[in-house]
Amino acid sequence: MSDVMEHVDVAVPIRTAYDQWTQFEAFPQFMEGVHEVRQLTDTMTHWTVEIAGVKREFDAEITEQLPDERVAWRSTEGARQAGVVTFHRLDEGHTRVTLQMEFEPQGLVEQAGDKLGVVDRRARADLERFKQFIERRGQQTGAWRGTVDRPTP
Template sequence: MATIQHSIDVDVPAQTLFNHLTRFEDYGQFMDNVEHVERIDDTHLRWTTTMANRAVEWDSAVTTDDRQRRIAWQDTNGISNSGRLEVQAISEEASRVIFSLEIESGQFPGAMAGDTDAETSQHLTRSLAKLKSFAEGQGSDSGASCGMLRPGNFATAASTSGSPTEVLEDEPNESGPSANFGTRIGTRT
């Protein structure tokens, strides 16, 4: 399984960005080839995507939702994947989202048979660029977080089919810590 991590800076406050990211129903507006995300209950989602030019569905369980800065999920059937989003405040009016995805090569929405990890990474790069445009276009008029999980109703890593993806620390790049976009790909054995 490959672990792909990207980050992007967005010119909206951290809480506003986090609110956008907890509204999974909006993911079709910025995630490459995500057609629809349906909320099944407080902790479960059904994803409908396009992969290799055909519709693919899978379910996931939200395993972490601290309602402040991070949300994680794990597949429950279908495509084997897990992911984590973390939002960090850069200033009062800007934030960074770090997206970590653990997935089999070629299993990202929109992937074609034989896609490499680098091609999967490119799909994620485009999706985060669309997220930036989407969030900045919405501005701070984003409403409240949907709050997937309620107190006492948290899924644990032990109750899912795998372990949640660990957040990797941002590595400085040539542009320094204020770079607008960062990427990392690794393979887990």
């Protein structure tokens, strides 16, 4: 398993940043390699992505969601992936968005890319594009304010 941890500070209130992050179907507008995300239910999403020239589809489950605090997920099939995005109020109009992710690179190309730091750079660039996207808009494209409680072990 490999780990990624990146953050970006955005010049919008925490509610705006969080609400936009819950709009998974908008991810292709700022995430490189993400072709489509479909929200299947409140807690299930279907992803179509391209990684190192290889197209993949997978489902991911939201395992925890607390408004204005965090969104956690894990893949339910294929390559293992799990992560959490947390939101921290810096002041009234600024928010730190932190991404922590674990993933299992598949195949030689993904393993080599991981060793070269490609995933870290892509995560950092995606967060920067999120910053540009939300700051340019100044408001979220939608919101889901529901809570998903973390499953008990």
